[in-house]
Amino acid sequence: MIDIPRNIAVFGAGYIGLVTGACFAQLGHRVVVRDIQPERIRMLHSGEVPFFEPGLGDLIAQNKERLSFTLDAREALRDAEAVYVCVDTPPTASGDADLSRIWSVVDALEATSPLVAVVVKSTVPVGTGARVRAALDEAGLGHVGYASNPEFTAEGRAVEDFLHPDRVVIGASDEATAHWVRDLYDGIGAPVEIMDVASAEMVKLASNALLATKITFINEIAAVCEATGADIRRVSRAVGMDHRLGPHFLHAGLGYGGSCFPKDTRALRAMASNSGYPFQLLNAVIEVNELQPRRAVQRLKEELGGLRGRRVALLGLTFKPGTDDMREAPSAVIASRLLAEGAEVTGWDPMGRPGPVEPWTSVTRHASPLEAVTGADAAIVVTEWPELRAADWPTAARRMRRPLLFDGRNLLDPATLSQAGFTYMSVGRATRPTA
Numbered sequence: 001m002i003d004i005p006r007n008i009a010v011f012g013a014g015y016i017g018l019v020t021g022a023c024f025a026q027l028g029h030r031v032v033v034r035d036i037q038p039e040r041i042r043m044l045h046s047g048e049v050p051f052f053e054p055g056l057g058d059l060i061a062q063n064k065e066r067l068s069f070t071l072d073a074r075e076a077l078r079d080a081e082a083v084y085v086c087v088d089t090p091p092t093a094s095g096d097a098d099l100s101r102i103w104s105v106v107d108a109l110e111a112t113s114p115l116v117a118v119v120v121k122s123t124v125p126v127g128t129g130a131r132v133r134a135a136l137d138e139a140g141l142g143h144v145g146y147a148s149n150p151e152f153t154a155e156g157r158a159v160e161d162f163l164h165p166d167r168v169v170i171g172a173s174d175e176a177t178a179h180w181v182r183d184l185y186d187g188i189g190a191p192v193e194i195m196d197v198a199s200a201e202m203v204k205l206a207s208n209a210l211l212a213t214k215i216t217f218i219n220e221i222a223a224v225c226e227a228t229g230a231d232i233r234r235v236s237r238a239v240g241m242d243h244r245l246g247p248h249f250l251h252a253g254l255g256y257g258g259s260c261f262p263k264d265t266r267a268l269r270a271m272a273s274n275s276g277y278p279f280q281l282l283n284a285v286i287e288v289n290e291l292q293p294r295r296a297v298q299r300l301k302e303e304l305g306g307l308r309g310r311r312v313a314l315l316g317l318t319f320k321p322g323t324d325d326m327r328e329a330p331s332a333v334i335a336s337r338l339l340a341e342g343a344e345v346t347g348w349d350p351m352g353r354p355g356p357v358e359p360w361t362s363v364t365r366h367a368s369p370l371e372a373v374t375g376a377d378a379a380i381v382v383t384e385w386p387e388l389r390a391a392d393w394p395t396a397a398r399r400m401r402r403p404l405l406f407d408g409r410n411l412l413d414p415a416t417l418s419q420a421g422f423t424y425m426s427v428g429r430a431t432r433p434t435a
């Protein structure tokens, strides 16, 4: 527990805002979370969490004495000593981050509240903090500190990541604000890195870009494995045993998706270009990642001798397991490509709920993997849900028109699938021995 409980107003009740609010309340602070979506606030008032995040519902329930929710900015700000900005920063048509929601929070701040610090947790381009600082000064809030405190949690383990981070990064223009923000994290035994605002903003973009680069690197090695007869599973495992490289983010698959890597890599590229530096490595990372799900569809097309009139089952639709988040999921690209080639597409996912938009309105959803593959000419493991490891593959093979399985996440054991009667294809491994 912290020594000095503070009053914190969190703006944004999304993945990051709710986790931040609930975790600060768990540390002992008094937190008001404000959102502009009435439905979100209504759900939170009635004890529901608007999306799935493990442990979040329990944490909110345990801390309800110190955690409240409102639609009203004034109510949130009335006693706030810290304002945490956790609003979304989606990409614009140019790839730059859209900061309009950040500005609407800054514009709502008032000189009358007992505010000590405005802290931006949303991911923003370098230079945003300097602009917000200038706006605060102009609004008569020159006495209020400003800090950048980027977030590194991953969906599906966000509560755990927030409470046990590798590091806390705080960028502030003055030492007093940096230390004041650091003290909010008392009770979390993680290293705290204090720096200037611009550097803190860059740490976030650089971290996501490097993680995305690692994934793309291993996906390119996987493509070379397919062509040469090496096996990516063995390669990435042994490469990752070098402590200088590490085993993480070396899992070849169908490309990275989600609300952050695609958005943040494009935002960093746009920011570099705007500053006159063409970030060539990042260009390649983005391009290779966009090709990755298309390559899988192309390999399937070659194996089936065309996709027109074929039925293909997508097993898993979310951008990764452990979440209901469908944002920038590779499944959408795969479904769209299959439909464009004239295939019929079925799908299964234990949690993802695609909205009533294309390609999903053209995809028949089923309640189990077995139902989804029945009558299909091929199945693709798109998301590595653990349920798929336990599926009854011999029965699935019998129910399919043609037992062909493309393991897009290297989830399953090739020998077991072959024994079950499948032709087994996967990312980073030739389908048949190379000559």
Ligand SMILES: NC(=O)C1=CN([C@@H]2O[C@H](COP(=O)(O)OP(=O)(O)OC[C@H]3O[C@@H](n4cnc5c(N)ncnc54)[C@H](O)[C@@H]3O)[C@@H](O)[C@H]2O)C=CC1
Residues within 6 Å of the ligand: 011, 012, 013, 014, 015, 016, 017, 034, 035, 036, 037, 040, 086, 087, 088, 089, 101, 104, 105, 121, 122, 123, 124, 151, 152, 153, 154, 155, 259, 260
């Ligand atoms: N989702 C993730 O795992 C991570 C996200 N981030 C960054 O955190 C930021 C937020 O991301 P998410 O939580 O995923 O977004 P989200 O879209 O789930 O949530 C954003 C929330 O802000 C609300 N909002 C918009 N304008 C508002 C305003 N003026 N006042 C109050 N609320 C307002 C929206 O209604 C929405 O509920 C983004 O910049 C993202 O890049 C950083 C690390 C991890």
Ligand SMILES: O=C(O)[C@H]1O[C@H](OP(=O)(O)OP(=O)(O)OC[C@H]2O[C@@H](n3ccc(=O)[nH]c3=O)[C@H](O)[C@@H]2O)[C@H](O)[C@@H](O)[C@@H]1O
Residues within 6 Å of the ligand: 123, 151, 152, 153, 154, 155, 156, 208, 211, 215, 248, 249, 250, 251, 252, 253, 254, 255, 256, 257, 258, 259, 260, 261, 319, 320
């Ligand atoms: O800025 C953010 O929003 C967050 O983005 C990612 O978190 P997240 O998008 O939730 O999910 P990850 O687990 O990183 O996976 C992202 C994508 O990469 C893919 N991936 C991941 C790892 C890997 O080895 N291979 C691979 O293809 C996943 O399937 C998924 O599509 C980062 O991991 C977080 O540190 C960061 O805070």
